[in-house]
Amino acid sequence: MYRLLKSAPQVFMEYVKDFSRYLKYSGTLDGTPAQNLLARITATYHNIEKGLSLPQPRLGFGKENLGNLIEAIHKYQRLYGPSHPVLSSAIEVLATYASYHETHDYPDYPCKREILKMLAARPRHPAQMGGTRLVTRERIMQAVSPVSEQFFLQRHSIRAFSDREVDLADIEAAIRVAQKSPVVCNRQSGAVHVIADPELIQAALDLQMGARGFSHAVNKLLVVTVDLRNFWQAGERNQGWMDGGMFAMSLIYGLHLRGLGSCCLNWSKTNRQTQQMRELLGLQQWESIIMLIAVGHIPEQVVVPFSSRKDPLLVTRVITKWQK
Ligand SMILES: Cc1cc2nc3c(=O)[nH]c(=O)nc-3n(C[C@H](O)[C@H](O)[C@H](O)COP(=O)(O)O)c2cc1C
Structure with missing residues (x-):
């Protein structure tokens, strides 16, 4: 009871402070400040990037995300200026989306007019900023095998x-x-x-x-x-x-x-x-x-705590059959 009376109000007050800080700075109430908006743009373009990296992207996917992304890019440009590395990545994702659909004979993809307008106005970047890339298992294994x-x-x-x-x-x-x-x-x-x-x-x-x-x-x-x-x-x-x-x-x-x-x-x-x-x-x-x-x-020799670890079996639970 003593601990409850002593600690609970403290813990509660810390949660209240965490809560008000989260509401103030996260994009929960207002997604307009520059960094909140850039985070939204990143999350949205990344959804499209992810869609494009699936084994068989569904043609015409992502209409809502595309609309939201284009609107958010325009909003950022209106409020904070025409360029930012995050915008370049977002626009490159739109370019990848457009070219994927063009090469798969699906010219009537969602938001086509707005995407093409944005692509026509984009500055060129020498390095890739977004979209997808092909990696090979061999390349990954080459990097992993010496470790x-x-x-x-x-x-x-x-x-x-x-x-x-x-x-x-x-x-x-x-x-x-x-x-x-x-x-x-x-x-x-x-x-x-x-x-x-x-x-x-x-x-x-x-x-x-x-x-x-x-x-x-x-x-x-x-x-x-x-x-x-x-x-x-x-x-x-x-x-x-x-x-x-x-x-x-x-x-x-x-x-x-x-x-x-x-x-x-x-x-x-x-x-x-x-x-x-x-x-x-x-x-x-x-x-x-x-x-x-x-x-x-690190010195030539150094004493470290043994820091014993649990048996891996104690922290592992394998579920082989779903008990419905
Ligand atoms: C989030 C975190 C906080 C830690 N804080 C301290 C600390 O304040 N002082 C300290 O000496 N070690 C600290 N450690 C180190 C741990 O004691 C150490 O990682 C653990 O005992 C396992 O040992 P090992 O890192 O040598 O494998 C911290 C480790 C983590 C992950």
């Missing part, structure tokens, strides 16, 4: 680092890996704030409180955030945590690939603490902090 399970088993949370400076180019390379994470409707909400100033690293770690005993050796501190403006409606209220977690995991493997040591540092904090961190690092209100990651070079 063994050891790559994953030899990743440890490292809590002691050498004095060697971490090159920002290595962090950039890891961010490229993180950006290849699966992400809801390709909305790309993850971002990394790389802190290189030793004093600011200390101040941020003092707020975080989970790096006691090794904070002094951290060479770079990464703060992984997601953009709340990329989500909308009740069902997506937790989507940012999902996308951010996956982004962070790939980032860690990207650092590991470069031979860097890292340690995740939780951001299990209240809204007030998050606001303190936002002010310290100059984060925007719509940025949710997923976690911090301490980075440094």
Whole structure:
């Protein structure tokens, strides 16, 4: 009863704050601000891209999505200017849609007039921005075969680092890996704030409180955030945590690939603490902090916790027959 009376109001108030922040910045109530609109455009063009990548795309599919996409592109251009990389991707998807239908003798596809008008006005891009591409199994296998399970088993949370400076180019390379994470409707909400100033690293770690005993050796501190403006409606209220977690995991493997040591540092904090961190690092209100990651070079020898894992069978349930 004591715990209930003490903790429940606190938990409730945090939920209220989360709720009002979600309503304020997500695209639930108003999809007009630039980033909310770009997220909608991305989600919509991606639905068409997905349709085009199915084994046998149904001719004439996606009428509603096409209409919504064209309307949203016009709206963005009216309010914020004619060009943006997201618009280029969207228009290239429309081009792929048009050429798929033309080459399959289906010239009367939905929204044809508007699509052709948009294609005629589009600037040319040297690199592909959207649509589909063919990949071969052989190419994937070539990339996969040099990687063994050891790559994953030899990743440890490292809590002691050498004095060697971490090159920002290595962090950039890891961010490229993180950006290849699966992400809801390709909305790309993850971002990394790389802190290189030793004093600011200390101040941020003092707020975080989970790096006691090794904070002094951290060479770079990464703060992984997601953009709340990329989500909308009740069902997506937790989507940012999902996308951010996956982004962070790939980032860690990207650092590991470069031979860097890292340690995740939780951001299990209240809204007030998050606001303190936002002010310290100059984060925007719509940025949710997923976690911090301490980075440094791995010493010649380092002690790590054994961190025993459960037997995989204990976390696996195979359903071979549906018990109706
Ligand atoms: C979201 C998250 C938050 C974490 N926070 C901390 C932390 O604050 N301090 C710390 O020393 N380790 C932290 N860790 C590291 C875990 O303790 C570690 O990943 C776990 O024990 C498994 O060990 P391993 O990463 O070496 O396999 C965190 C890990 C995750 C995924």
